[in-house]
Amino acid sequence: MSEHGFDLRQRLETRETNDLRRTLEPAEAVDPRTRFAPDPRGGSVDFDDEKLVFASNNYLGLARDSRVQRAAERATRSVGTGAGASRLVTGDTHLHRALERDIAECKRTERALVFPSGYAANVGTIASLEPDRIFSDALNHASIIDGCRLTDAETVVYDHCDPDDLAAKCESAAAEADPDEQWLVVTDTVFSMDGDVAPLESLCAIAETYGAWLMVDEAHATGLFDDGGGVVQREGLSDRVDVQMGTLSKALASQGGYVAGSDALVEYLLNDARSFVYSTGLAPPAVGAAREALRIAREDDRRNDLWETVEILRDGLEAMGYEVLGSSQILPVLIGERDLAIELAERVREHGIVAPPIRPPTVPEGTSRIRIAPMATHDRDDVDACLEAFEDAGRSVGVLSR
Numbered sequence: 001m002s003e004h005g006f007d008l009r010q011r012l013e014t015r016e017t018n019d020l021r022r023t024l025e026p027a028e029a030v031d032p033r034t035r036f037a038p039d040p041r042g043g044s045v046d047f048d049d050e051k052l053v054f055a056s057n058n059y060l061g062l063a064r065d066s067r068v069q070r071a072a073e074r075a076t077r078s079v080g081t082g083a084g085a086s087r088l089v090t091g092d093t094h095l096h097r098a099l100e101r102d103i104a105e106c107k108r109t110e111r112a113l114v115f116p117s118g119y120a121a122n123v124g125t126i127a128s129l130e131p132d133r134i135f136s137d138a139l140n141h142a143s144i145i146d147g148c149r150l151t152d153a154e155t156v157v158y159d160h161c162d163p164d165d166l167a168a169k170c171e172s173a174a175a176e177a178d179p180d181e182q183w184l185v186v187t188d189t190v191f192s193m194d195g196d197v198a199p200l201e202s203l204c205a206i207a208e209t210y211g212a213w214l215m216v217d218e219a220h221a222t223g224l225f226d227d228g229g230g231v232v233q234r235e236g237l238s239d240r241v242d243v244q245m246g247t248l249s250k251a252l253a254s255q256g257g258y259v260a261g262s263d264a265l266v267e268y269l270l271n272d273a274r275s276f277v278y279s280t281g282l283a284p285p286a287v288g289a290a291r292e293a294l295r296i297a298r299e300d301d302r303r304n305d306l307w308e309t310v311e312i313l314r315d316g317l318e319a320m321g322y323e324v325l326g327s328s329q330i331l332p333v334l335i336g337e338r339d340l341a342i343e344l345a346e347r348v349r350e351h352g353i354v355a356p357p358i359r360p361p362t363v364p365e366g367t368s369r370i371r372i373a374p375m376a377t378h379d380r381d382d383v384d385a386c387l388e389a390f391e392d393a394g395r396s397v398g399v400l401s402r
């Protein structure tokens with residue numbers, strides 16, 4: 001008998017051999033909402049194994065905020081636990097529309113549209129625009145890369161955060177391109193592994209020179225800058241960026257993604273983006289939670305607490321002798337060798353601090369790092385504990401001189 005099945009065990013073994021096997025970590029390692037690592041300020045549970053998590057994208061600490069939790073409950077009671085169908089069928093509710101109005105107001109755009117996830121927003125939007133040519137930053141998120149793969153476009157990858165390289169690549173493409181080609185320049189704003197920020201103003205200028213559209217992914221920036229907006233708002237570029245995309249799952253403590261832009265963009269996407277059209281509307285509790293989290297992010301000044309913590313951590317780590325990359329709330333501590341990064345992260349964890357090592361293939365060989373992501377709810381004691389852990393662990397594994 002012939003064998004037409006899939007040998008997934010074999011595939012997993014190959015991954016194992018190549019050191020590419022992933023495993024799900026128990027929640028204690030990644031989620032501050034679990035009993036082992038409760039929200040640093042809100043947690044009342046005192047387990048021996050409690051760890052402080054410096055590895056969550058819940059940047060504003062809103063995932064355990066009682067106002068956000070109550071908003072999710074209210075949405076559940078008024079509309080239900082699930083939308084029940086695509087928004088275009090019977091899954092549209094007043095809550096979805098209210099959230100979209102709030103996002104549009106915050107992003108200073110005509111309209112916004114929410115998707116089942118940030119991943120779905122990127123993939124669906126890029127595919128739906130059907131660009132002829134895409135200019136994509138070398139370190140863009142996987143969901144942008146996958147969106148590009150779904151198009152027939154020629155994708156040109158430009159050097160990370162390098163406007164000169166983008167301009168040069170646009171110039172040489174212009175020499176051969178059909179004049180009516182439609183071009184999309186796409187970039188993350190805050191890059192999640194390097195913690196750096198795209199030079200948006202320059203990217204806008206280049207896109208304008210070539211009449212291209214600029215699309216930005218504000219997944220790691222939404223809620224953290226001016227008036228709860230992202231880098232686009234901080235730089236005053238709301239009316240120069242054509243597509244502002246982001247997620248509701250990080251600082252906004254919920255689930256789902258959004259695209260904000262012109263009325264025509266939103267109207268087109270809700271007709272054409274397959275990840276919107278053919279997927280069930282966002283679950284009402286997620287909508288309710290995101291709306292309340294966005295309100296708090298806009299009205300409350302807790303983002304300033306986050307930025308203060310970031311400054312204390314960066315200064316403290318650098319004073320010890322660590323090299324800290326980037327210029328955002330994400331603090332990648334450069335270690336170099338993967339085994340050293342793994343060992344350091346283990347030692348740091350023995351001190352009660354969870355911050356993961358990031359190694360190849362996620363980052364290039366020789367640039368392994370530990371990624372620290374603080375939250376607005378970390379207090380000074382938490383921050384001191386984190387610094388102490390990095391100091392002791394760094395000395396014991398020999399990363400810092402004794």
Ligand code: PMP
Pocket residue numbers: 117118119120122141143188192217219220247248249255256257
């Ligand atoms: N873009 C970026 C830059 C991200 O980091 C992520 C999440 N890791 C996404 C998009 C996808 O967002 P979501 O988790 O909502 O699918």
